[in-house]
Amino acid sequence: MRYLSIRREIEGSLPTVAELLRQKDENDAFRAMSQADIEIVEVGYDNWNGGTELWTVYLRVPVSVFVSIEDRRDEIAGIISKNLELVAGKDNGYWVSAEISPTLAPPSGRHVPDGNIDKRTRAAILDEMRARETVWHGALDEIAFLSRIFDLTSLPSHDSRFQNAEQDIWQHCINNSDWSQDWLYRDPRFGLYAADQNIWTCRGLVPLLW
Numbered sequence: 086m087r088y089l090s091i092r093r094e095i096e097g098s099l100p101t102v103a104e105l106l107r108q109k110d111e112n113d114a115f116r117a118m119s120q121a122d123i124e125i126v127e128v129g130y131d132n133w134n135g136g137t138e139l140w141t142v143y144l145r146v147p148v149s150v151f152v153s154i155e156d157r158r159d160e161i162a163g164i165i166s167k168n169l170e171l172v173a174g175k176d177n178g179y180w181v182s183a184e185i186s187p188t189l190a191p192p193s194g195r196h197v198p199d200g201n202i203d204k205r206t207r208a209a210i211l212d213e214m215r216a217r218e219t220v221w222h223g224a225l226d227e228i229a230f231l232s233r234i235f236d237l238t239s240l241p242s243h244d245s246r247f248q249n250a251e252q253d254i255w256q257h258c259i260n261n262s263d264w265s266q267d268w269l270y271r272d273p274r275f276g277l278y279a280a281d282q283n284i285w286t287c288r289g290l291v292p293l294l295w
Contacts, residue, residue, distance in 0.1 A: 090212035151187040
């Protein structure tokens with residue numbers, strides 16, 4: 086069991102990575118890291134070595150910085166990725182790399198808060214639930230919980246023996262119980278990290294997930 090989520094482990098490594106770049110006189114890489122708006126995203130999963138999560142550190146830098154390093158962008162991202170791997174280690178259940186892009190210009194007009202939790206905060210909450218092996222379905226079983234939000238009979242099955250999501254969730258969560266507690270977080274049928282917040286706030290579910 087992890088005491089920190091992978092996202093927080095990567096976040097915790099960033100100051101050390103930046104200091105390594107500074108000490109190595111990797112000035113462009115250090116400038117990109119120190120001026121970037123940073124977003125850490127799980128981008129995939131590989132079955133290698135028992136299962137490895139793939140993470141990307143997106144570095145969105147000011148346009149002036151991006152223009153000055155654009156010709157070396159891939160090289161600089163590779164330098165940062167190499168030092169991320171150095172600090173994070175290789176045998177920790179995940180791979181992490183860096184990508185560099187320009188910061189998007191803000192939309193014109195005044196921003197009015199809409200009451201939604203931003204995607205980064207939502208992702209951090211979900212990561213903590215996942216790392217702490219939170220029983221996300223509460224006192225209900227998985228089918229009873231999810232069927233309040235989704236029509237499970239209309240979603241496809243990942244198991245060729247069954248016709249829909251409800252049947253294979255029953256098989257693997259209730260009958261055999263051979264799926265790990267965190268299966269929902271990476272199941273593309275539910276898109277938990279990208280789902281509209283309104284989906285999860287229906288029927289009083291907001292206290293459990295947010």
